Amino acid sequence: xxxLDAIPLAASxxxxxxxxxxxxxxxxxxxxxxxxxxxxxxxxxxxxxYIGLKRDDHDAIELAQRWSKAMAVTFAVGAVTGTVxxxxxGLLWPHFMERFGAAFGIAFGIEGLFxxxxxxxxxxxxxxxxxxxxxxHFWAGVPMFITGIGGAFSVVAANSWMxxxxxxxLDAAGKVTEVEPLRxxxxxxxxxxxxxMILAAYMVVGFLVASIxxxxxxxxxxxxxxxxxxxxxxxxxxxxxPVQLLVGxxxxxxxxxxxxxxFAAMECIQDTGGHQTEYIGGxxxxxxxxxxxxxxxxxxxxxxxxxxxxxxxxxxxxxxxRPPVNTLLHLAFDTMVGIGSALLLLGLWLAxxxxxxxxxxxxxxxxKAVAVSGIGAILALWSGWIVTEVGxxxxxxxxxxxxxxxxxDANGIWGAFIFTLLLYATIGTVAILVLRRMSRRWREGGEGxxxxxxxxxxxxxxxV
Amino acid sequence: xxxxxxVILWTGATFYAIFGGADFGGGFxxxxxxxPGKGERPRMTIQRSxxxxxxxxxxxxxxxLVVLWTGFPDAFSAIFTTLYVPLLLAVLGIVLRGxxxxxxxxxxxxxxxxxxxxxxxLSSLVTPFFMGTVVGAxxxxxxxxxxxxxxxxxxxxxxxxxxxxxxxxxxxxxxAVFLVGDSRRAEDRxxxxxxxxxxxxxxxxxxxxxxxxxxxLHSEGHYVYDRLVHEGLPLxxxxxxxxxxxxxxxLTGGRFLLRPLAALAVVAVIWGAFVAMFPYLLxxxxxxxxxxxxxxxxxxxxxxxxxxxxxxxPALFLLYFLAQSDMLEHEH
Ligand code: HDD
Ligand code: HEM
Ligand code: HEM
Numbered sequence: 001x002x003x004l005d006a007i008p009l010a011a012s013x014x015x016x017x018x019x020x021x022x023x024x025x026x027x028x029x030x031x032x033x034x035x036x037x038x039x040x041x042x043x044x045x046x047x048x049x050y051i052g053l054k055r056d057d058h059d060a061i062e063l064a065q066r067w068s069k070a071m072a073v074t075f076a077v078g079a080v081t082g083t084v085x086x087x088x089x090g091l092l093w094p095h096f097m098e099r100f101g102a103a104f105g106i107a108f109g110i111e112g113l114f115x116x117x118x119x120x121x122x123x124x125x126x127x128x129x130x131x132x133x134x135x136x137h138f139w140a141g142v143p144m145f146i147t148g149i150g151g152a153f154s155v156v157a158a159n160s161w162m163x164x165x166x167x168x169x170l171d172a173a174g175k176v177t178e179v180e181p182l183r184x185x186x187x188x189x190x191x192x193x194x195x196x197m198i199l200a201a202y203m204v205v206g207f208l209v210a211s212i213x214x215x216x217x218x219x220x221x222x223x224x225x226x227x228x229x230x231x232x233x234x235x236x237x238x239x240x241x242p243v244q245l246l247v248g249x250x251x252x253x254x255x256x257x258x259x260x261x262x263f264a265a266m267e268c269i270q271d272t273g274g275h276q277t278e279y280i281g282g283x284x285x286x287x288x289x290x291x292x293x294x295x296x297x298x299x300x301x302x303x304x305x306x307x308x309x310x311x312x313x314x315x316x317x318x319x320x321x322r323p324p325v326n327t328l329l330h331l332a333f334d335t336m337v338g339i340g341s342a343l344l345l346l347g348l349w350l351a352x353x354x355x356x357x358x359x360x361x362x363x364x365x366x367x368k369a370v371a372v373s374g375i376g377a378i379l380a381l382w383s384g385w386i387v388t389e390v391g392x393x394x395x396x397x398x399x400x401x402x403x404x405x406x407x408x409d410a411n412g413i414w415g416a417f418i419f420t421l422l423l424y425a426t427i428g429t430v431a432i433l434v435l436r437r438m439s440r441r442w443r444e445g446g447e448g449x450x451x452x453x454x455x456x457x458x459x460x461x462x463x464v
Numbered sequence: 465x466x467x468x469x470x471v472i473l474w475t476g477a478t479f480y481a482i483f484g485g486a487d488f489g490g491g492f493x494x495x496x497x498x499x500p501g502k503g504e505r506p507r508m509t510i511q512r513s514x515x516x517x518x519x520x521x522x523x524x525x526x527x528x529l530v531v532l533w534t535g536f537p538d539a540f541s542a543i544f545t546t547l548y549v550p551l552l553l554a555v556l557g558i559v560l561r562g563x564x565x566x567x568x569x570x571x572x573x574x575x576x577x578x579x580x581x582x583x584x585x586l587s588s589l590v591t592p593f594f595m596g597t598v599v600g601a602x603x604x605x606x607x608x609x610x611x612x613x614x615x616x617x618x619x620x621x622x623x624x625x626x627x628x629x630x631x632x633x634x635x636x637x638x639x640a641v642f643l644v645g646d647s648r649r650a651e652d653r654x655x656x657x658x659x660x661x662x663x664x665x666x667x668x669x670x671x672x673x674x675x676x677x678x679x680x681l682h683s684e685g686h687y688v689y690d691r692l693v694h695e696g697l698p699l700x701x702x703x704x705x706x707x708x709x710x711x712x713x714x715l716t717g718g719r720f721l722l723r724p725l726a727a728l729a730v731v732a733v734i735w736g737a738f739v740a741m742f743p744y745l746l747x748x749x750x751x752x753x754x755x756x757x758x759x760x761x762x763x764x765x766x767x768x769x770x771x772x773x774x775x776x777x778p779a780l781f782l783l784y785f786l787a788q789s790d791m792l793e794h795e796h
Contacts, residue, residue: 073566079519080562086529087555090544094611097533098541102757105534109768112526113776119519120779127786143779179757181764409612410548423556427563434567 017404019413020092023420025389027084029382030424034078036381038118039152039198040205040236041071042144048232049138059225063232066442067209068126068141070435075122077431079115081424092413096396096406102176103168103184104397107158110185114151118144149198156197160189163388164258165397174401188258192251193388199244200381206237207343208374212439214367221443231360234370237377238347245340249302255391256303259398260312262391265323266333267299268292272313276300281334284326323393332383332390339380346373466756469535470745472769474738476531480524481734482638482727485631487521489639491561491588492632493662494581507581509655510639513646520780522562535765538609539745539755546613547601550594557591560584589632596631600624600677602746603737604684609749623680630677633670634730640666641710641726648719663714671707687748692740699736703729 045067052060086108089097097105121143128137161167167183168176213229256263263269268284269276276299282292297307304310314322323329346369353361360366396403490510497503497510533540544551564584597619601607606618618624640663647655681689692700706729713721745752756762 076519076562076566079522080559080566083522083526083558083562084555086526087551089533090529090540091548091551091555094541094545097544098537098611101533101537101540102535102761105530105537105757106761106764106768109530109534109765112523112530113768113772116520116523116526116772116776117779119523120776120783123519123783124779124786127783131786177758179760179764181760408545408548410545411615416552423559427559430563430567 016409016413017407019417020407021403023413023417024088024092026417027081027088027420027424028389029385030428031078031081031085032381032385033204033378034074034081035152036201036204037071037074038078038115039148039201041067041074041209042118042122042141042148043202044205044209044233044236045071046138046141046145047236048228049141051228051232053134053138057228059228060232062225063229065129066439068122068129070438072122072126073431073434073438075119077427079119080427082115084420091410092408093396093406094408096401099175099401100165100168100397103165103179104158104161106179106181107154107161107185110154111151111158114147114154118147118151121147148201152198152201153194154185156194157185157187157190159388160193161185161187162396163187163193163392163398164189165400170400189254192247192254196244196247196251196384199240199247200377200384202240203237203244203343204374204377204381206233206235206240207370207377208233210234210237211371211374214370218364218367218371227360230370234350237343237373238350241340241343241347245344248337248340253303256311259392261314261317261321261323262329262387263303264312264314264317265326266329266387266391267311268326268330269299269311269313270315272310272316274300274308274310276303276309276311278302279330281331282327284330289330321394323391325390329387329391332386336380336383336387339376339383343373343376343380346370465759465762466535466753467743469531469756469762469765470738470752472765473528473531473535474734476524476527478731478734480521480528481730483521484524485592485635485730486638486642487635488588488592488632489635489637489666490643491585492636493639493643493659495585495589500578505655506658509643509647509652509659513643520783522558525558531765535757535762536745536752536755537757539750542607542609542611542613542746542750543598543602545611546607546615546618547598549615550597550601550619554591554594554598557587557589557594560587561591588635592631592635593628596628597624599631599737600627603627603681603688603741605687605747605749607746607749609746609754621684623677623684626673626677626680630670630673633666633673637663637666637670638726638730641714641722644714645719645722648717648722660714664711667707667711685747687744688737688740691742692736695742696736696739699732699739703732703736706732 045064048060048067049064051057052062052064121140125137125141125144128140132140161184164187166187167180169178171177210230210233213226216226217230252263255266265284267276268279268282268289270286270288275297278295278298279289279292280295282289300307300309300311314326349361349366349369353359353366392398394402394404396406490513494503494507494510497506532543560583564580564587567580601619601621601624604621604623606621606624607613640659643659644656644663647653647659678689678692681692706725710722710725710729713719713725741747743751743753745755
């Protein structure tokens with residue numbers, strides 16, 4: 001960028017850059033898990049609620065009630081961590097916002113709108129348990145499902161734009177002069193990033209909630225409530241999984257086409273050409289991949305459906321535009337794909353058993369697999385984000401602005417980062433403790449306890 | 465067009481000041497309600513009237529941030545590269561406050577409840593104070609257009625510090641007035657008197673800080689001061705009249721005018737500041753028109769704002785309506 005090369009890369013800026021990235025990555029990784037709950041839990045709750053109303057099933061209603069109370073807690077923590085992210089844009093990346101806020105910022109306005117609506121309808125929904133007529137109450141919950149998807153759409157569209165920026169014009173100083181908001185939001189990466197993320201949210205939530213009940217069943221709690229609590233979310237997740245893999249496959253092809261540096265780094269491709277080997281696992285070095293399982297030609301085949309398909313290698317990417325830590329990228333990508341495939345198998349297992357005998361597989365191994373599937377889905381989620389974000393480096397806005405130009409000159413980022421780690425560790429621990437206690441209370445109190453559970457969004461009074 | 469966007473920004477700030485302010489003020493009184501025995505009743509009253517709405521109050525802050533960085537990216541960057549210390553402290557307060565909100569109903573046991581409650585309350589003090597110093601530093605003209613102003617001297621100055629203190633006192637005042645209104649509606653004499661006393665004290669303190677702040681503004685923020693006492697004078701008068709009127713209502717035991725007057729007093733001050741700073745966004749270093757994003761972006765902000773009004777307001781009314789009607793039921 002003309003004029004911007006002048007920004008000094010002094011020692012302090014480099015170390016700031018590293019600290020700021022770690023801070024951003026950590027807080028995003030924390031937020032995204034809560035965000036998934038906000039996106040996908042409403043649908044899960046509503047499915048249970050619907051079953052409960054249709055079949056007059058108390059267990060299903062009880063589940064919907066419990067999940068909505070748990071969501072109230074995670075939603076409030078999500079709002080807090082999301083606010084931190086908003087401040088971080090200014091505190092960590094002021095020059096990014098200064099130059100591109102006019103284009104990039106709009107999506108967040110839409111996000112804010114959706115999440116505000118979601119908060120309001122969550123409050124109404126929770127409030128409605130004792131007070132609204134059953135079906136009116138159900139419909140009062142439906143907006144949460146729409147706002148969750150809308151909110152995810154808008155933030156992820158902002159992120160897609162960072163990968164595939166378009167819809168703006170720059171003046172000589174590199175500032176945005178004209179903006180076409182619709183082209184910003186509907187950029188070429190939006191069509192695959194947004195559905196991929198929304199499906200990921202459904203997978204994370206489905207497997208995570210199911211894994212909680214799987215653990216309960218492994219401990220011998222095999223009542224109907226636990227079976228339903230396992231089956232409803234697990235079914236949702238298992239439906240999302242194959243679709244997710246298709247979308248991911250498309251995403252990979254699009255990345256190969258539009259972001260060749262990222263693709264070359266995540267697949268460890270050194271030299272441009274056809275007949276590229278697909279490496280599974282391994283360590284990337286400039287002289288090839290070590291300790292990997294090589295599958296000849298597969299990479300070319302996946303990218304262009306023919307072994308001759310040409311794939312860009314790192315040798316065609318200028319030195320200063322290559323993503324860092326290729327091994328990490330490569331392993332992150334493999335982790336995502338590996339976990340996705342494993343979860344697909346889990347889904348097939350469930351489907352097979354269900355169609356044969358209308359029941360979940362009886363072996364404890366199935367429950368054990370479900371019990372770890374939640375963590376697995378979260379790992380896949382994080383890995384995917386590492387591929388996207390680290391793979392975009394050194395750019396913050398692909399092709400237009402380097403991350404080093406965006407970072408703040410402020411002092412003390414490391415201190416703030418360490419403090420953030422401690423603070424988030426505390427918040428995370430307390431959140432988990434609170435949720436566990438809620439669940440213990442419900443278990444001990446039996447049906448109906450969840451109905452009276454005080455929650456941050458409910459107007460009931462409680463002594464101090 | 466850029467002025468219209470600035471008006472939207474100020475509208476957000478107005479809502480945040482009123483709702484967020486009352487909310488922080490509630491935390492303030494919670495903090496000073498004394499030991500668990502003595503403090504239980506006031507704490508209950510505070511919690512009853514404030515809890516359902518934390519998120520709704522808080523969202524205005526997000527709104528301000530988004531409009532600022534989208535509509536006025538240069539100003540956003542200048543403010544955040546200069547005032548990052550108070551901003552960091554304010555966001556810390558917000559994190560603690562939000563978490564306290566999330567957890568305190570769900571934790572068991574007096575000790576833990578008090579820990580969560582105390583976090584909630586303490587952060588109610590920290591956040592408005594540091595937000596106030598940010599506003600004060602901007603009003604004093606301490607934020608250079610290019611950003612990267614000094615990290616400390618820009619806000620560790622009399623005017624920003626006074627404004628910070630004024631923010632705390634004003635939110636305490638607002639909350640106390642709202643709580644008096646609530647207690648009168650619930651016909652709870654004890655709490656009514658309790659919060660009346662506190663409203664008067666906080667009102668006096670806020671008034672003193674306002675006067676001192678004005679003097680500091682005279683010496684540190686010439687441009688803003690001059691416009692405030694000329695172009696902004698009508699609004700200052702409105703605010704003062706409301707302040708005094710509110711005292712009258714407070715003392716005579718009325719209950720209907722209380723909230724509108726309190727809100728109007730705050731609204732007038734905020735728009736007085738808008739008039740006083742005009743045409744600057746960062747007084748004397750950056751004009752609104754200079755900071756503004758391209759027109760298409762501003763139009764997008766208008767559209768989002770319009771949609772927000774159409775969708776969010778009815779939903780919000782529904783929520784408040786349900787919550788209020790429910791509370792009334794409980795009380796009768
Ligand atoms: C449950 C989570 C999950 C699972 C099972 C998968 N993914 Fe994924 N992936 C994500 C969750 C995710 C994500 C939500 O973390 C990312 C980050 C950014 C995004 O849009 O989705 C992502 C990004 C992402 C990217 C980078 C997109 C970009 O940088 O623009 C590619 C190429 C893939 N994925 C490909 C795949 C393939 C080929 C998969 C399986 C066969 C797969 N993903 C399964
Ligand atoms: C829509 C959402 C997102 C936006 C707008 C966004 C934006 C950013 C920005 C501005 C940075 C700093 C500059 C950079 O290093 O590129 C960054 C870095 C990073 N983000 Fe994201 N991000 C998003 C989602 C996520 C999520 C959910 C994760 C979760 C794991 C994540 C992981 C990372 C990582 C690992 C980095 C550091 C990159 C590095 O160290 O090289 N991002 N992101
Ligand atoms: C893929 C990325 C992201 C997704 C899917 C996402 C989703 C969500 C969701 C669902 C919520 C509601 C709270 C909850 O359910 O826990 C939320 C809240 C929030 N998020 Fe994110 N988020 C993402 C990234 C970001 C980023 C990068 C920012 C930074 C600006 C951000 C800012 C916020 C804010 C400000 C809130 C609070 C809204 C409120 O107070 O109601 N989010 N986010």
